[in-house]
Amino acid sequence: MIQFDTVFKRYPGGYDALKNISFHVADEEMVFLTGHSGAGKSTLLKLLTLIERPTRGQLIVNNKNLIRLPGWRVPYLRREIGVVFQDHRLLNDRTVFDNVALPLVVTGLHRRDIGRRVRAALDKVGLLSKENLMPIVLSGGEQQRVGIARAVVNKPNLLLADEPTGNLDEALSDEIIDLFHEFNQHGVTVLVATHDLRHIQRLRKRVLQLQNGELIFDSGVRS
């Protein structure tokens, strides 16, 4: 599903955020990506959706060689990948329903199919009753679940999350991570960047650890 092969990322300023990264994530795996602040976790996730381009190396996602992917193909790549952000990145002037519908609207799906699939996604994250509310009135945990519903509404087979529990208390964090776990058990490949070691202990999934842009530890598949 994901294949890094000696990938480097140097930011325009000359800072090497990722150095010589090589690893492989199989279909239907669930992986935690960890490391200190500034280690390069977000950068690594950004490479996967081509928010940033790798400077050197080979990167294959979903059988696509991202190094050679032309700019106009990038939107189509992003449609195959669900992404959850720490700060949710919801549209605050649209309802929960419209936020979750956005990836479907973008692909030009027919209206009546949109309603059905948005409600299915909201149902999975337990927010069916809040579809007409604005995101701002929701709690942090609920907003994050809206973000997750939006990430999965397209039924992607790869789900990326960058610190999805960053601002949440323990109980809510567990809920969110459990949600990802659930999607994983339905066959979705999941890659979660977090520095909350609790989840890693709890779920005993594979762990990749970054330090100063280098991959210093790979636990391998553990369960």
Next chain:
Amino acid sequence: MNYLLRHLQVFFYTLGQLVRTPFASLMTISVIGITLALPATLYLLVDNIQRVTAGWDGEAQISLFLKKNVAASGARFLQQRLQRMPEVKHVEWIPPEKGLAELRKVSGFSGALKVLDENPLPGVLVVVPKKSYATPDGLKPLLQRLGKFSEVDLAKIDLEWVQRLQAMLQIVRRGVLVLAGLLALAVVLIIGNTIRLAILNRRDEIEITKLIGATNAFVRRPFLYSGFLQGLLGAVMAWLLVTGILVLLDGPIQELTSLYGSRFRVQGLNLATSGLLLLGGGVLGWLGSRLSVGRHLRNIEPQ
């Protein structure tokens, strides 16, 4: 079909956005309306004047004002002599009394004329040249020859001013065209700027939609529609302004032209010119937003 539907959706979505900020939208649309109304009004003005004067064009005639001491019989004699000239088609004799009577008919003068105990008007012979001589080149030598008759005080081509007006209108017409071009550019810039602000306002939204897989075309579409719609609505506003101005002017113009005995109706925007105005507004709006979108949307990429 689905494609068309999607465009319709974006169209109504954009219209909804304009309605949601009525004040800002109305401001932009009014500015565009006024900008477009200016050349449209000038165009109509020139067009109407040209239409009125077009009919007078070929009817050049020469008025011979006779000396005061020429009696009616002398004038009649001269009329017959002129009538025999090969260049001349027709000569009319207007005795002083008839001239006075005509002048009296024009309201406002009768009072002034009562004060005079003597008719101040000279007798006039109106010479209509044959068509082949009724050109500026042909008319000049004829004018000179006619002016040399001893009975004639002054020979004057009557419709000289019409030709001058026609030439002037040609220049004005060209001026209006240049002005219209400049103002069209202004509309493009106004809409370009409005769209630029809209893009900056919705920067987050654009980033997010790009993050979840929106193509550039998808992101661009609402802005293009917005520019097109604002241009179109601006043109509608311009149409209303021009039509309003004409309605206001119609009464006074009717009065004025009826004084001169002509039944002249001001011609407003017809179907073709209205269509051109609306299409022009829409196209300029689209162009403005296209330029703006090309410049500013490229720079917004998700971080």
